[in-house]
Amino acid sequence: MIFKTFSSYALLCFVTISTFTLSGCQEKAPEELPNILWLTSEDNSPLLGCYGDEFATTPNLDELASEGFLYTHAYANAPVCAPARNTIITGVYANSGGNQHMRSTYPKSETVRTYPEFLRNAGYYCTNNTKTDYNTESIDPKQIWDECSRDAHYKNRAPGQPFFAVFNTNISHESCLHDSIPDEQLRHSPDEVFIPPHHPATPAMKHDWAQYYDKIEDLDTQVGKWLQELEDAGLSENTIVFYYGDHGGVLARSKRFVYETGTRVPFIVRIPEKYKHLFPAGKSGSKVNRLISFVDLAPTLLSIAGIPIPEFMQGNAFLGEQKSADPEYVYMFRGRMDERYDMCRAVRDQKYRYIRNYMPYRIYGQHLEYLWRAPSVGSWEQAYLNGDCNETQSIFWNTKPAEELYDTENDPWEVNNLAGDPAYKDVLIRMRAANHEWVSRIEDTGFIPEADRIDRTGEMPVYDYMRSGRIDLEPVIDAAETATLGNPENLKTLQSFLKNDESAIRYWGATGLLILGENATPAKNDLLAALNDESANVVTVAAEALYNLGEKEPAKKALLSVLENPNGFARCHALNTIDCIGEKSPEIVEGVVNMIKGLPEMDRSRYDLRAAKWLIDKWNLAPEDFGLNFSW
Secondary structure, eight states, rough: OOSSHHHHHHHHHHHHHOOOOOOOOOOOOOOSEEEEEEEEEESSSSGGGGGTOTTTTOHHHHHHHHHEEEEEEEEOOOSSHHHHHHHHHSSSSSHHHHHHBHHHHHOTTTTTOOHHHHHHHTTTTTEEOOOOOOOOOOOOOOHOOOSSSOOOOGGSSOTTOOOOEEEEETTTTTGGGGSSOOOOOOSSOTTSSSSOSSSSHHHHHHHHHHHHHHHHHHHHHHHHHHHHHHTTTOOOEEEEEEEESSSSOTTTSSSSHHHHHHHOOOOEEEGGGGGGGSSSSSSEHHHHHHHHEEGHHHHHHHHHHHHHHHTTTTOOSSSTTTOOOOOOOOOEOOOOTTTTTEEEEEEOOOSSEEEEEEETTTTHHHHHHOGGGGGHHHHHHHHHHHOOOHHHGGGSSSHHHHHHHHEEETTTTOOSSSTTGGGGHHHHHHHHHHHHHHHHHHOOOOOOGGHHHHHTTTSSHHHHHHTTTTTTTTHHHHHHHHTTTTGGGGGHHHHHHOOOHHHHHHHHHHHHHHGGGGGGGGGGHHHHHHTOOOOOHHHHHHHHHHTTOOOHHHHHHHHHHHHHHHHHHHHHHHHHHHHHHHHHOOOHHHHHHHHHSSSSSSTTOOOHHHHHHHHHHHHTTOOOTTTTOOOO
């Protein structure tokens, strides 16, 4: 039932407030629920004055922080919008629900409900202006919100009704760098902007950093307008205001990457004196060092409103009567980014960041059509190709280690990997164990490769499949962690993985042999047998391993067979491999062209088509010569 009248709302408050406990506070909770206003911005790290950035021009957010509480350790669980928003709206890690790939449309479990549904049932008028992008077709914005449009506003609520309202700005979105503003029109000088150590100071890089700071200033102005509107409506004293960025960004190696630059976000909460019992610290203007992440937002909202947090939610409330003890870790993930496959998991405590790369044989800087629209990334790539990058700046263009460990206090840009340093062995072991515990606990769907997962689950939500007893995930995780370490001593174990009844374990067996390179030579016959595997993901990885071992003809034949697979993500995976091995023989070109011709339409949202188009462009082929027309 949605409460629409003041009398219903007052009754609800009486029942709800009677259950409140004050979580160690002495202040008495008021008798009405607070309004809650969420102000969100896209693709921005905490490059704000209140976070110590002296180059930033952010007077409105600086003032908001002085009136509220600035969270110093706030994180997006995914370094990209749609999986991050899927996590926010459900309170379930997107890699637990099967929605970690950017983008995807996999169904949501009926067990999992969105936070607006809970708030509306509690009497809140819920509006969203206007970002959705929940990475699933199962969430209908018109069903979960009272209003979801560019006109959605809390002013449309019933008299006396509490509101929850979201206003989002895309001013700082990655696309803000796609069209360069002339240097002389920028308010922040390219010659004065700080360039982080992993970026070369090319003219395009300096320009994009400066332009980005202009956009941060513009988003600050927009936040100021929203706050003034609240003040003019006489609602500031009854409204808790949240401001946060939807993930880090936006220059290369930030958005899409599980570093501080991709996951750490600005996060400010202003709580009126009336609701002082919710204060996370003694007084306004304080900094809060608690680790928080987006999976905590839904349970925190319910906690503020006095709504019992359902068991399916995986985060911790950081405000309200159900506030938990401070967690030791927050967790992050990366899956496919548009047309490019990768898989990373990360763990952050107060000081260190641990990253586990499950596809270490791929370079960080895989070409991604949308990312390359910013001039800065192309200039970085060219500087590397010209030999103008130092060792730190060159890392991005090379393959990854299996593990990374950074001391974020002393190395804020995370350029000094400590994973191999004996002095940090205990930290590495501890955080490696924390990652394993997390992926096991949430039943991380990423350990089943995407095409395989589609084939085995069909229309069944992946969240439900993982809990149906149809897969024993722990041996799969163990296989992944063994395979990706790249230890030649594990050769026989990896060969045994290739013969396992579980296709996901066979996939990790092939992956481990691919990582071993020449050390996998004794496993050639096992890999050749794997080219007939029923899993297209196994075939593709085995083909790449064999290609690198000199067995090019059977590898090419296998990849061509995957290009004919009806599963589009199987084809996308094979196209990634064709690109990475540098194969462009006539039969491969013909196979790619035939695949394109077999698609129902030239739709750039198809990631197999994006990957194929990149190959056509990279090979310097004229599409019209093959009867192709990429009219995007």
